[in-house]
Amino acid sequence: MSRLRAFGARLFGLFRKRRGDEDLDAELRTHLQLLMEKNIRRGMTADEAQRAALQEFGGLEQIKEVYREQRGLAFFDSLTQDLRFAARMFRKKPAFTAVAVLTLAVGIGSSSAVFSVVDRILFRGLPYPDEDRLVSFGLLAPIERDEFMLGASYVDFRKEPGPFEAITSMAPGSTACDVTEQSPVRLSCVLVEQTFLPTLGIEAILGRNFTKEEDRPKGPRVALLSYALWKSRFAGDPLILRKTISLNGSPVQIIGVLPANFEMPTLDRADVLLPLTLDEEDQHRSEPGRVLRTFARMKQGMGVAQAIAGLQPFFEQALQGAPPEFRKEIHLSVRTLRDRQVEDARAASWLLMGSVLAFLLVACTNVANLLLARAASRHRELAVRAALGAPRSRLVRQVLTESLLLGLMGCVLACAVAQMLIRLFVSIAPGGIPHLEDARLDLRVFSFTLGTALVSAVFFGLAPALQCPAPNLLIGRDVRATARNFLRQALVAAQIALSLILLGGAGLLLRSLWNLENTRVGIQTESVLTETISLGQYRYPKLEQQLAFFTELEARLKRLPGVTSVAVSDSLPPSGPMRSTIFAAIEVPGRPLLNQGTGGMVGWRAVTPDYFFDLGIPIIQGRGFQEQDRLPTENTIIISERLARELFPNANPLGQQLRLFRTQGPWRKVVGIAADVKNNGLARDADPEFYLPWKNDPVESLSTAHLLVRTRINANAVASWMRAETNGLDSTLPVKIEAMSQRVSKLAARPRFNAILLSFFAGMGVLLAAIGMYGVVGFIIAQQTREIGVRMALGAMPSGILKMILSSVARWTISGAALGLLGAWASSRLLESLLFQVRAHDPILLGLALFLLLAVAFFAALIPARRAMRVDPMVALRYE
């Protein structure tokens, strides 16, 4: 207690120094005078009395010093002293300070910005309690990239959920649902089981979860609202639980509101949760039942591997019922929620984090070099302080204080840099990076920034701190100059190595991007606009109405000025959802159906005749669709070149018959062969594909369709007319109009984002390495001016001097480059999963990076080195 009190008193003492000093002076003066008076009373003269008093009292100044130390906190005292001193030093050298702080700010700021982007992907916990026990489990089949279960086996499994504490399911994806009351709006609804929220560990902040009764078919109709919807549509009404809303035309009772930070494990948008109403008997009757996304909470202390082992028996059993051609290609899969969510973003995130840290290291190295150069020019000052009795620890502390101060200044500026970069990232980043829109400079990112700044400060401050000179340096030249030069050269070599690694990586990504952007997509994207429309279930419940809408819209768009042709299709290349079937399900006369495996996927689309013209897809053989193919009685089909090769390897495909979908449906006649088109994204191989005519007669739901419009004139003008026409037909429909070229370019957006960022870091890294090189060479020459002068006086040619300097530069440049080559070779392996048609160990690219870096290093060294050639021997010798 008294200790704490003493600490408080001392802390307080820090702030009232002057006052305390005056008090002490007065007190001591009184004491001395009293002593003197006593001595005079004893019969001394005034002089004698004073001398004796001082003697009795002891060293006045020492006492004061001890007193002051006792009064304040010695540590803080000397800290403020150090800080004040450091600030003075920085003020005296504004250029040095500015360069150091800026370098740090860019390095730390970039790290923070990248951290804020990858944090949600790599580090930050998902918003569920004990999230590491949550998994997505089920089957993986060629048609699906995420786990699923089929209803019939799921309802059996949930009775005895094996290795899991709890399991739950939801309908895949979200469905559009319409609020059909005043101010109608299109919402995203998700169907979930009653166990969904409890399994995730989420509780409604208002109201309650579904009950078992509500999760049965024909149960009461109830809904949970998302927090955002509650706030935006109902203004956070606390009495919301008494309300019903009209969803797709029927009233639904609101029973709860989800927490603000709730998100679906699939990251789907969910405005409303509705009960899944899975019926056991129903699922068995319609074996194998509907497709479900299934999630589970593992038992305490259980890992993914154990869960897979525990699921295996059930899986074997469930597979008995699967179609035989599927069985071989189905796997059991259990993934943590995080793994499911981040998927391919993980590799890219680590890449960005790694590269920005390498860049930060280069930046720190540069600052370390700056500090070393300055330390060389102030070793005299430090030596004087050492000679006057400053202990070595005090000097080291002084130097470290300075670097910490630099680090803190860098940190402040870095926050601004990070803020800017985050905004930049969000604006140039492609969709699909999870949580990118949440990236911001929050407390977590700020702590990261501060931590990085402090660690960096210690890192770059350590080199000069450990070189605090001993007092004997006062007498002569710095005998350790060579050692210091060695350290500085090693730092530059490290910079070169790191830059080369960055440059090598950037080269690979850029090359891969180039390949990707120059992939033959197989369609002409210029002057084609796409309009995507999704019709709501409520306003367009009947197939006739859907068909009529698209027919009418097609006709209206055709009448627009500047429009060459209009086509309708249910999906669009080269990416995005498209209908598909398995190769084994296509029947050709005279060929038995495949029974081993699926034979891979075959994609297909329903299109109107102008589709091929609009996208410039050549019909290689036969003809395209005609209006009469759209009649219900016609059964024609167009197949892609590749599908033709696979179905009819030895015959002319034209005029052949085939039957789709495992012999359901009519025999169809092949009327044309279309050129292959990318349909699986840019990087993956295209699936074989066929086209069916978009019929005049409704046979299936057409709620979502794309209109393709080829224009002769400015696409922007046409786009606004298209929007107006659509609104004229139905003003409540959300309309999405995009240029085809933009759609395609978006596919490369993520690789482009990665490549841009890595190139930026590599570029900055090289720039900093060049600055570092320039600084070190200039410094060494300044140190050797005298030696150069002597050599020149003795007849050395300027070119010889240049050669001498450059060859010494070459030595450590090459050792740095060699290290960098090794590093680049090793680290490019990590990039492999992000590359497209580039080998990770591309010697040409690496050679180019090396050449570029060496060229930059050479010129950075040459500029100051040429100065050495112009050294005047007389001036150099007179120096000192």
Next chain:
Amino acid sequence: MTPPRGEVLQGTLDLIVLKTLDALGPLHGYGIAQRIQQVSEDLLKLNQGTLYPALLRLEQRGWISSKWGTSDNNRKAKYYSLTRSGRKQLATEAESWERMAGVIARLLGAEGA
């Protein structure tokens, strides 16, 4: 020959000051120094200045308090007085000192025997 003057043991000074203030009431630094020399009959070697950091330390711990006042011959001086927690501290320190002194005395006596 005068006996050698001993250095004041670290920590002992605190006890001495506390005891002095306890015996004589509020005193200024000079007064405390005079009292210590008088009582110890100049056996303790005390640089009177070292008293001040000690006084500050005691004050920081809350064992004594100080107040400006005027001395007998009308000089401005800082008067120190014992606080309640200082009195308690004096009791515990005196006790532990006596115990210690007793132990040492026995130790020395045993050796002498």
